[in-house]
Amino acid sequence: MKPIYLDYNATTPIDPEVAEAMRPYLFEHFGNPSSSHWYGIQTKKAVDEARRQVADLLHCNPEEVVFTSGGSESNNQVLKGVFFNRQVPKAHIITTQVEHPAIVEPCRFLERLGAKITWLPVDSSGRVNANDLGNSITTDTVLISIMHANNETGTLQPIEECAQVAREHGLPFHTDAAQSVGKVPTRVDELGVDFLSIAGHKLYAPKGIGALYIREGRQLEPLIHGAGHEQGRRAGTESALLTVALGEACALAGDLSGMDNVRILRDRLWRTLKDCCGDRVVLNGHPDQRLPNTLNVSFLDHQGPELLAALPELAVSTGSACHADRVEISPVLKAMGVSPEAGAGAVRFSLGRATTLQEVEIAIEHLAQFLAA
Numbered sequence: 001m002k003p004i005y006l007d008y009n010a011t012t013p014i015d016p017e018v019a020e021a022m023r024p025y026l027f028e029h030f031g032n033p034s035s036s037h038w039y040g041i042q043t044k045k046a047v048d049e050a051r052r053q054v055a056d057l058l059h060c061n062p063e064e065v066v067f068t069s070g071g072s073e074s075n076n077q078v079l080k081g082v083f084f085n086r087q088v089p090k091a092h093i094i095t096t097q098v099e100h101p102a103i104v105e106p107c108r109f110l111e112r113l114g115a116k117i118t119w120l121p122v123d124s125s126g127r128v129n130a131n132d133l134g135n136s137i138t139t140d141t142v143l144i145s146i147m148h149a150n151n152e153t154g155t156l157q158p159i160e161e162c163a164q165v166a167r168e169h170g171l172p173f174h175t176d177a178a179q180s181v182g183k184v185p186t187r188v189d190e191l192g193v194d195f196l197s198i199a200g201h202k203l204y205a206p207k208g209i210g211a212l213y214i215r216e217g218r219q220l221e222p223l224i225h226g227a228g229h230e231q232g233r234r235a236g237t238e239s240a241l242l243t244v245a246l247g248e249a250c251a252l253a254g255d256l257s258g259m260d261n262v263r264i265l266r267d268r269l270w271r272t273l274k275d276c277c278g279d280r281v282v283l284n285g286h287p288d289q290r291l292p293n294t295l296n297v298s299f300l301d302h303q304g305p306e307l308l309a310a311l312p313e314l315a316v317s318t319g320s321a322c323h324a325d326r327v328e329i330s331p332v333l334k335a336m337g338v339s340p341e342a343g344a345g346a347v348r349f350s351l352g353r354a355t356t357l358q359e360v361e362i363a364i365e366h367l368a369q370f371l372a373a
């Protein structure tokens with residue numbers, strides 16, 4: 001028996017409809033989309049259609065979508081692209097203390113190149129405050145980047161409010177939506193963002209494909225220079241195979257109705273754990289401003305890595321890492337003020353479209369047995 005997969009925030013399986021849409025581009029249609037003959041025309045049409053599907057999901061123009069290799073590249077492109085395109089000698093970037101390493105590390109890199117980074121604090125639910133953002137803006141600020149949903153806790157940031165603050169100061173605003181696309185609405189005009197990152201493998205497309213929304217008129221220095229692919233914004237022959245996959249995944253992601261069931265299953269898991277452990281289990285993250293699939297809890301009498309090792313029947317993640325003689329808690333939980341004791345016991349359950357009630361009940365049984373022992 002394979003373990004029960006409750007780690008959809010780490011990655012998702014390829015949706016069968018996505019795989020089906022990819023099939024012709026594995027075998028028959030191999031042309032270079034830049035070629036002007038029949039073979040190229042077939043793949044060019046496919047890439048254009050995929051771009052339209054991504055744009056439909058985000059409610060933007062297809063010309064505002066650039067295909068990338070995934071969430072990390074999209075994030076790197078925005079941060080470095082703004083930095084290298086800036087018109088002023090200094091560069092101040094504002095981000096948060098709970099970002100994914102795909103934001104944290106490029107920021108640290110830019111710090112080494114002279115950028116100043118402000119890391120906004122978060123409250124105990126993991127949310128930033130739009131007033132703090134406003135107060136941290138300086139005349140040198142060139143970009144604000146705040147994630148839409150946190151990968152560990154699922155907490156949603158007040159993006160609309162923060163983007164409004166950015167607009168009032170005439171500053172570009174980026175959101176890393178790698179975790180939110182396909183789980184909650186991500187229309188760019190409702191969010192008010194100028195840049196938005198997508199990671200295909202978090203929404204049932206394969207690994208190695210993503211996209212970046214770039215609002216019309218916003219300029220970025222490309223990360224990858226070369227031939228004029230993607231309107232000169234990202235060099236490299238487009239993969240019809242992968243772009244078609246992302247397009248189909250975005251078309252499927254437009255229907256969020258399946259998330260109601262995911263939320264019900266997630267809440268059932270939480271209630272059962274609460275009934276079982278009382279105040280020895282605590283929720284990490286916002287009680288309702290949170291992705292419908294994510295449940296991050298701390299078992300106060302246990303350590304996450306110990307629970308994972310004892311329960312090979314479950315595929316879940318911890319919020320801490322074991323080092324030789326200690327358990328180190330995640331920077332996200334630390335920023336939320338979670339105590340070392342609680343942080344060490346953190347476990348992330350993330351459900352997906354395919355998660356069934358039966359799987360959740362089996363997972364509950366295994367957990368109950370472990371917690372009773």
Ligand SMILES: Cc1ncc(COP(=O)(O)O)c(C=O)c1O
Nearest residue numbers: 070071072100102151178179199
């Ligand atoms: C919030 C967030 N941003 C970015 C990434 C990186 O995306 P990718 O794996 O496509 O590079 C991830 C992946 O875990 C993520 O959760």
